[in-house]
Each structure stands twice: as structure tokens, then as C-alpha cells.
Amino acid sequence: MAAGKAARAASRLRGGGSALPGLVAERVDPAFLTHALAGLPHGIVVVTGTNGKTTTTKMLVAILRRHGRTVFTNPTGSNFTRGVISSMLGELRLSGRLEADMAVLELDEAHALKFAAAVRPTHALLLNVARDQLDRFAEIDHTAKLLAELAGQTTTGVVLNIDDSFVSRIAGHVAGSGVEVRYFGVDPSIADRLPELQEADVRFEDDFAPPAPTASDGLLKPKDDRMFEVLFGDVPGSADNVGPLELKQRGLAAMINATAATTTAKLLLGNDFRADQAVAALEEVTPPFGRGEVIDADGQPLELVLVKNPVGFTVALGTYGSTPVTSMVAINDNYADGRDVSWLYDVSFESLRDKGVALTSGVRAYDMALRLKYDDVAVAEVEPDLDVALERFLTAYKDEPKRIFCTYTAMMALRRDLAARYGLANFGEEARS
Amino acid sequence: MSSTINSSSTNSRAQIKVVHIYPREMSIYGDLGNTRALASRLRWHGYEPVVHQHHPGNDFPADAHLVLGGGGQDSGQARVEDDLAHNADVLRALAADGTPMLMICGMYQLFGNAFITVEGERLPGVGILDVTTQGNAKRMIGPVVLETAYGDVVGYENHSGSTQLAPGQQPFGTVRSGMGNNGTDATEGAVTGNVFGSYLHGPVLPANPRFADALIKLAVERALGEPFVPGAIDDEIADQARTRQVRRLVRR
Numbered sequence: 272m273a274a275g276k277a278a279r280a281a282s283r284l285r286g287g288g289s290a291l292p293g294l295v296a297e298r299v300d301p302a303f304l305t306h307a308l309a310g311l312p313h314g315i316v317v318v319t320g321t322n323g324k325t326t327t328t329k330m331l332v333a334i335l336r337r338h339g340r341t342v343f344t345n346p347t348g349s350n351f352t353r354g355v356i357s358s359m360l361g362e363l364r365l366s367g368r369l370e371a372d373m374a375v376l377e378l379d380e381a382h383a384l385k386f387a388a389a390v391r392p393t394h395a396l397l398l399n400v401a402r403d404q405l406d407r408f409a410e411i412d413h414t415a416k417l418l419a420e421l422a423g424q425t426t427t428g429v430v431l432n433i434d435d436s437f438v439s440r441i442a443g444h445v446a447g448s449g450v451e452v453r454y455f456g457v458d459p460s461i462a463d464r465l466p467e468l469q470e471a472d473v474r475f476e477d478d479f480a481p482p483a484p485t486a487s488d489g490l491l492k493p494k495d496d497r498m499f500e501v502l503f504g505d506v507p508g509s510a511d512n513v514g515p516l517e518l519k520q521r522g523l524a525a526m527i528n529a530t531a532a533t534t535t536a537k538l539l540l541g542n543d544f545r546a547d548q549a550v551a552a553l554e555e556v557t558p559p560f561g562r563g564e565v566i567d568a569d570g571q572p573l574e575l576v577l578v579k580n581p582v583g584f585t586v587a588l589g590t591y592g593s594t595p596v597t598s599m600v601a602i603n604d605n606y607a608d609g610r611d612v613s614w615l616y617d618v619s620f621e622s623l624r625d626k627g628v629a630l631t632s633g634v635r636a637y638d639m640a641l642r643l644k645y646d647d648v649a650v651a652e653v654e655p656d657l658d659v660a661l662e663r664f665l666t667a668y669k670d671e672p673k674r675i676f677c678t679y680t681a682m683m684a685l686r687r688d689l690a691a692r693y694g695l696a697n698f699g700e701e702a703r704s
Numbered sequence: 705m706s707s708t709i710n711s712s713s714t715n716s717r718a719q720i721k722v723v724h725i726y727p728r729e730m731s732i733y734g735d736l737g738n739t740r741a742l743a744s745r746l747r748w749h750g751y752e753p754v755v756h757q758h759h760p761g762n763d764f765p766a767d768a769h770l771v772l773g774g775g776g777q778d779s780g781q782a783r784v785e786d787d788l789a790h791n792a793d794v795l796r797a798l799a800a801d802g803t804p805m806l807m808i809c810g811m812y813q814l815f816g817n818a819f820i821t822v823e824g825e826r827l828p829g830v831g832i833l834d835v836t837t838q839g840n841a842k843r844m845i846g847p848v849v850l851e852t853a854y855g856d857v858v859g860y861e862n863h864s865g866s867t868q869l870a871p872g873q874q875p876f877g878t879v880r881s882g883m884g885n886n887g888t889d890a891t892e893g894a895v896t897g898n899v900f901g902s903y904l905h906g907p908v909l910p911a912n913p914r915f916a917d918a919l920i921k922l923a924v925e926r927a928l929g930e931p932f933v934p935g936a937i938d939d940e941i942a943d944q945a946r947t948r949q950v951r952r953l954v955r956r
Contacts, residue, residue, distance in 0.1 A: 402732060410777040411732070412777050412778070412779055610845075610846065610860070611733070611847075611860040611862065611906075612860075612906075613733050613734030613735075613737070613905040613906055613907055614733075614734055615734065616734035616736060616737025616740065616907050616910070617732075617736070635945075637945035637948060638911065640945075641910055641911060641941045641942050642737075642910070644941055645737070645910060650941075653941070655948075
């Protein structure tokens with residue numbers, strides 16, 4: 272464990288590398304997780320699925336903390352097992368145990384299972400399944416299977432997306448085990464907006480029918496572009512409902528994440544759950560780094576939007592399409608980005624056509640420019656070097672609002688540059704707030 | 705259900721019918737980008753692309769000028785098996801008649817003689833390409849560079865099947881970086897007449913315009929019975945994307 276702490280200090284000095292010290296500890300002591308998490312009185316919650324993990328985790332933690340719970344979490348978006356260990360190292364007591372009521376952990380689908388092999392979660396929130404980094408997960412069917420296996424490892428309760436048949440059918444895997452099942456989803460009145468949230472082109476009609484939602488299941492009902500309610504029992508005006516409320520983050524995807532977080536918080540808190548506290552907590556949540564975060568760049572807003580798979584990019588283009596601004600797209604193909612960039616051809620970029628794209632950047636800058644060319648989107652400049660591209664983007668378009676769509680490692684690099692330039696908080700510093 | 709989308713064109717000389725086979729079941733790795741690229745390039749060359757999507761349960765259009773297929777999941781392959789058997793004769797006749805076809809990954813395997821699963825079950829293919837694929841527990845995943853008749857070709861492979869060419873079967877290319885058909889004999893893909901099979905996603909055509917235009921030339925000359933007259937296309941961005949991948953991946 273001392274080895275891990277030293278590595279954490281060393282990697283801090285070098286800047287970045289949020290998973291490195293965890294990697295060291297994982298090698299030193301494989302039972303580390305089990306020991307550190309043993310005995311958290313209010314449980315160990317795993318949040319996983321293809322899209323929305325980081326945002327939803329942040330929202331869930333905010334609601335729980337607002338209710339007075341002490342929560343350990345890994346809010347850096349470092350969602351591999353060793354990322355969890357990394358963030359844990361700073362918070363351990365001398366006994367090697369965590370001082371918290373509960374842990375809420377964002378894990379990617381494969382690492383969620385690895386984690387469960389070491390520590391069985393009490394609860395799991397399963398968000399959705401979509402094409403993502405098929406170089407790592409190979410097939411969507413396989414990803415769905417990983418989530419089902421995780422649900423099978425969960426001891427107390429699971430929260431499932433009722434609208435995603437890959438996820439809602441997981442209820443069958445825990446039937447008869449005594450594990451409680453709750454659902455979140457969209458209110459039937461906005462079912463026509465589901466294509467904004469999930470991909471339809473790889474789904475097939477099947478005979479699976481999700482159950483009718485109960486008063487414990489949260490349903491999203493938007494009032495307009497910004498305001499929405501989470502209905503419990505689907506009765507407008509009921510005191511059980513949460514909202515109306517408005518998030519700092521835009522779009523339907525953020526609203527459904529808030530619905531998932533609220534439903535899960537209600538399961539975890541039981542009778543202690545207070546709708547007004549949930550609203551207050553959600554309205555204060557700032558977008559996580561790079562997930563629609565707005566940075567003040569020389570007096571103009573600069574939005575940083577993480578894109579990592581076809582659904583995510585499509586949702587982002589839909590969310591921001593109504594307010595076109597000068598844009599840059601940065602695509603890397605490191606392991607954490609997904610090494611295969613084929614997925615860019617499963618996204619339609621027509622909404623960028625009117626305004627064009629100022630710059631493409633990253634290791635695959637030319638592939639991105641080529642993709643845009645095939646959608647007749649004009650690209651003013653291609654600059655693979657991220658530092659050079661950012662410098663040019665910020666100076667050439669100084670006096671206007673800007674937006675950067677970027678893959679994970681491109682986002683990390685750009686965020687680091689921006690932090691140095693504008694004096695922003697570094698990754699991980701939110702963890703103890 | 706079948707659907708035909710007419711792409712608008714201003715200066716069109718003639719219609720070229722491009723058929724994408726099983727876009728729902730067998731195109732989860734961006735392979736529809738090949739169809740998109742061909743449609744755009746046909747337009748830029750001054751022809752009018754007519755893109756037709758073939759879904760299971762329909763008769764395959766016998767008037768196709770160019771046929772494209774992609775990669776899917778095991779469950780997707782299971783969903784198209786019956787339709788492929790139903791339309792195998794039409795596809796074999798089109799292939800024998802010189803219709804250009806590009807089959808990627810899963811559809812490349814299904815265009816071979818057979819796929820033998822890990823459990824030893826033999827699933828028959830269409831038999832247009834003289835190849836046989838053996839299922840493996842381990843996947844071959846990563847970026848690829850090939851040397852082909854169309855110069856360097858770059859892409860991305862992601863397959864568990866290991867494919868062997870029968871004696872005399874021409875490969876599509878020679879592996880300069882990556883695994884290829886089986887990771888051992890440095891071959892990648894297969895070519896018989898105008899039918900091309902390959903494991904390369906990427907998708908393969910946008911960044912490799914020489915190969916894309918070779919398919920277009922075959923389709924145009926077959927459709928119109930006259931020589932292909934290429935338009936002036938600026939492929940600088942595609943050339944940059946490709947040569948940068950070659951430089952990253954190939955050690956000289």
C-alpha cells in the first residue's frame with residue numbers, strides 16, 4: 272500500500288496519469304479492494320453501462336451527500352478497477368479501511384465484473400448498452416452479457432433501464448434471488464424521443480415486453496428543453512415526484528441520467544429520501560470534466576464535449592445542434608479512446624454542415640477530416656498536434672463561443688492545457704469536495 | 705422490407721445501382737461507410753448512385769451493379785443465414801457475370817465455402833470465394849496495412865475466425881502490419897474475378913480511394929458498357945490519412 276501511495280505522489284508530480292498508482296497497488300496486493308471496502312455500512316454501489324456513467328455517478332453521489340451520507344467515489348472518469356484504487360489511496364485510514372457510509376463507483380463493463388470478483392456490490396445501476404470500443408468488447412451481445420453477470424453478483428438491489436431491452440431483460444437473471452429490481456426510463460408520453468438516447472439500427476424486434484412501471488420506478492417527463500420531472504407512480508402532481516427541476520448540463524441525455532440517479536438514490540435511502548433534497552442536489556451538479564463542461568476562455572464560453580461511441584456522438588450533436596458555434600473535433604486512437612475509428616462512419620455529421628468545422632486534431636485528425644468530407648462538411652484546417660491546434664483555435668476564434676468534441680485521451684490532454692492556461696481545477700480535485 | 709434511396713445529383717450521366725446487403729444485421733463496425741463513400745465518389749465522378757438496402761426476406765435485386773456487405777455479430781450472422789441460402793444462386797450468377805462485390809469480415813466469411821465453429825459445427829457459405837474459416841477462441845484485433853494491387857491499403861481488423869485460402873485462391877493483399885487472414889501466412893482477404901473479400905474495417909474505402917475507384921470503374925463499365933471516365937477528385941485528405949497510418953505501423 273505504501274508503494275501505491277508513493278506512486279500516487281510521483282505521478283502527481285509528473286501531472287496526470289490517474290490510474291498509475293492504482294496499477295501499482297493492484298500488483299502489490301490483490302486483496303486490497305476487498306479489505307478497503309469491507310464493512311461499509313450502507314453498501315457498495317456500482318454504476319455501469321455504455322453511456323452516462325460519469326455524469327450519473329456524480330449526480331447520485333450529490334443526492335446521497337445532500338442527505339448527509341459520507342460517500343466514497345471515483346469521480347475522475349477513471350473507470351477501470353485501478354482507477355478506483357487510485358482514488359482510494361488518498362482516503363484510507365491507517366487500518367487500510369475506508370471511512371465512509373457507502374461507496375458509489377463508476378466502472379466500465381469489463382472492469383465492473385473484475386471488481387465484483389473481488390468485492391460483491393450491494394447495488395448495481397445498469398444504464399444502457401450500445402456500440403462502444405468494439406476492439407475491447409468485441410460485440411454488443413457480449414457487453415450485455417457482462418452486465419447480466421454483474422447483476423448476478425449483486426447482493427441487494429439492481430436498477431435497470433426499462434427502455435433498453437438489453438438491460439431491462441436482465442431482471443430475468445436476478446429473479447428468485449431476493450435481489451430487489453427497480454427501473455428508470457422515459458415517460459410513455461415522450462417515447463418518440465427514445466431514438467435520441469439509444470441506437471435503433473442494431474436492435475431487432477423481439478418478444479420481450481418490459482414490466483409496467485410501479486411507484487418505485489422513476490420516469491422522465493420533460494416540461495421543456497431545460498425543465499423536467501421524475502415521476503414515481505406516473506401520477507402528475509403526486510408528492511412522490513421529484514421536480515420540476517433544471518440541470519446545469521443540457522440535453523435529454525443528462526435528464527435521463529438524473530432520472531437514473533434519482534431512482535437509485537430512492538432505493539438506497541428508502542424512507543430517508545427527500546424529493547426537495549434531491550432537486551437541490553441535482554440543480555447544483557456541474558457537468559463533469561469534458562462532459563459538456565463550459566470553460567471561460569478569454570471571456571467567451573468554450574464547451575468541452577466528450578465523444579466516444581456512435582450514440583454518444585449522435586446525442587452530443589443533437590444536444591448542441593440547436594446552437595451551432597465554431598467547432599473543433601479531436602480524435603485520438605489510444606486504448607482508452609478505442610483504437611478503431613470505424614465508428615465515426617456510424618454517426619451523421621450533417622448538423623455541422625452549415626457552420627463547418629474550424630479544425631480537426633488528434634492522432635486521427637485526417638481520418639476525421641475525411642469523414643466530414645464524405646458528409647459535405649467543410650473543414651478549414653487539419654492539425655494533428657493537439658497543443659498547436661488548441662492554441663490556434665483559441666487565438667483565431669478569440670471573440671466567439673467555441674466547442675470542442677473530443678475522444679477520451681484527447682480530452683485529457685486538452686483539459687490539461689486549458690487548466691494551465693485558465694487556472695482550472697485539475698482532474699481528481701473534485702473527489703474530496 | 706426493401707428500400708431504395710435516390711441520391712440527388714446535378715450533373716448525372718447515368719444511374720449506378722449500389723446494393724448494401726444486410727445493413728442492419730451485418731454492419732455494426734462502420735462498414736456502411738463503404739457504401740457512403742462509393743455513393744459520394746460516384747456523384748463526384750459525375751454518375752448518379754442509387755443505393756438499395758437488401759434486408760432478409762426479400763429477393764435479391766438481380767440488376768445490381770455493385771454489391772457491398774459488412775461485419776456483424778454472431779447473432780447477426782444467424783439472422784441472415786436463411787436469406788443468404790435463399791439468394792445464393794442469384795449472388796453466384798451475379799459474381800460469375802462479373803458484378804463487382806466487396807464483402808468485409810463476417811460477410812467475407814459467409815462468401816467462403818464454410819465457417820467451422822469452435823465446437824466443430826460446419827456452417828456452409830455461398831462458396832463464391834474458395835476460402836474456409838475456422839472459429840477461434842482468440843480474436844485478431846488491431847490496425848492493418850496491406851500491400852495490394854491498389855497500393856498500400858489501411859484498415860482495422862476485428863475477427864475471431866481464422867481463414868485459409870484454398871490452393872490457387874488469390875488473396876486481396878499481403879500483410880505489412882497486422883494479422884490478416886490467419887496471422888501466419890501473411891495473406892489478407894481473397895479475390896475471385898471481381899469479388900473481393902477482406903477483414904478490413906476502417907471502413908476500408910474512404911481512406912483507400914484507389915481501391916474504391918477500381919470498384920467504381922468495374923461497376924460503371926458493366927452498367928453502361930462504355931469506359932469509365934473519372935472526374936477530378938482531390939484525395940489529399942484521404943492520402944494523408946492513409947500514409948500517416950502506414951508510417952505509424954510499418955517498420956522499414
